[in-house]
Amino acid sequence: GQQLNQSPQSMFIQEGEDVSMNCTSSSIFNTWLWYKQDPGEGPVLLIALYKAGELTSNGRLTAQFGITRKDSFLNISASIPSDVGIYFCAGQRGSNYKLTFGKGTLLTVNP
C-alpha cells in the first residue's frame, strides 16, 4: 500500500541538539499528523495540522503543514533522552477516515 516519503530514516544526535524530519507525498492531504511510537506500544499523537501553511507548536515540538498540502516537517528543539523513539508522519484526507503513514524516523539521543 501507499506510504509517505519520510526522511531521514534514522538520526543519532547528542542531547541538547535540535532535530528536523520531513515527509512528502505525491498527493494532497487535508490533515497532517505526527506520531511517536515507543517499543511495544501503539503510536501516540504529538501534533495535528489542519490547514495549509499552518505552523503549530507543542512544547519543544514544532510542525508545519506545507503550502502545497503535499508535505510537512517536524522540528524537535533541545532534545532530551526521552525523545528516543520512532516518529511517524501521517496524512488524512477526510476527518473521519484512514491514515496514510510514512516509514518512520528512528531517533537516538546520546546523553
Place this chain on the structure above:
Amino acid sequence: GAGVSQSPRYKVAKRGQDVALRCDPISGHVSLFWYQQALGQGPEFLTYFQNEAQLDKSGLPSDRFFAERPEGSVSTLKIQRTQQEDSAVYLCACLQRAGETQYFGPGTRLLVL
C-alpha cells in the same frame, strides 16, 4: 479502561493456523480502524468501521482476512490459514467523532512460523 486495549498482546501461530485478534475500543468511540505494521515500516490501513458497519475494507490483503464489529464496540480481526508474510503488529485505533484524533491500542504482535 481509559484506553484502547488489544488481546492477545503476542501470538505465535503455526503456518496454516487460524487466529483471532481482539480490540476493545474506548467506550463511546464510534469509528474503529485496523492497521497492519510490518517490521521497520509504518502502519498500513486494513479496514474501517463506523459503529457496526464496515465502511471500507480496501486494505485487507486477501480474502483470508476478515473483520467484524457486530455490536458496534468490540472488534475482531480474523486471519485464516496464516502465512509467514502475515507476521506483523496489528494495531487497532478508534475515534469518537469526525475531526478528532485516532487513539491507538498497543497492538498484537503476530509471529507465524
